[in-house]
């Protein structure tokens with residue numbers, strides 16, 4: 001480890017290792033039959049809804065997932081930047097696609113890796129599928145005064161290592177208008193913007209966009225503060241003063257149970273042992289499969305993100 005390695009990096013590294021190990025142990029006992037991955041060419045040639053595109057990654061190993069993203073972008077002739085990293089904590093490759101022009105950047109991230117033993121459909125192939133479809137839709141008329149950066153990160157499950165390496169090597173922080181990290185976007189009817197402890201202009205813009213598509217605060221969408229035991233790529237940006245939040249879908253019927261679950265460090269830490277509310281019932285398990293994804297959830301997430309882009313632009 002380099003001298004620059006901070007205590008925070010060590011903590012994230014240990015949490016990432018624990019995350020991986022606990023999933024391995026819990027998933028080894030699960031008798032759910034493994035997912036047979038769809039042939040990549042078949043996915044590329046097929047319908048390109050977020051759900052269909054999630055099959056690019058579902059059931060594959062992390063190197064295969066990474067490879068599938070690059071192969072898809074090349075097949076559709078989408079220009080992208082590749083950022084390969086290797087550190088004492090691990091290695092991987094992030095991919096970035098920029099659309100639009102201007103000085104400001106809205107960064108939308110979705111990690112392409114999964115924990116061992118999980119097909120990783122809702123966490124996080126669905127979000128990757130969402131971003132891939134957003135790229136296709138936005139390419140038709142990209143914003144004139146905003147660049148939207150779609151960042152597909154590696155090794156999020158290792159304490160968002162890919163995003164941290166991206167920030168170290170690439171990010172021109174001053175140009176970032178805001179960051180949203182998409183996690184678990186495939187199940188539910190209500191948007192959660194999380195790790196949003198303080199009001200910021202970007203958070204107000206996100207709220208206005210969600211209101212604009214007919215969502216009401218505390219019903220169609222929720223803004224919640226820092227969540228103790230979970231994290232995602234946006235946390236790599238937040239310490240630099242960039243407004244950066246998690247973006248997740250949940251079933252509104254479970255709002256109370258979810259609040260109890262995610263805000264209790266004890267329940268979160270021992271999540272492998274307790275009954276968990278949807279969507280955490282399949283999270284990091286062999287049951288996180290494409291069949292659990294809900295097309296209306298993905299459609300809502302897509303509509304919400306298009307509104308955010310339009311509102312920031």
Ligand SMILES: [Zn+2]
Pocket residue numbers: 111123124156183184
């Ligand atoms: Zn995830």
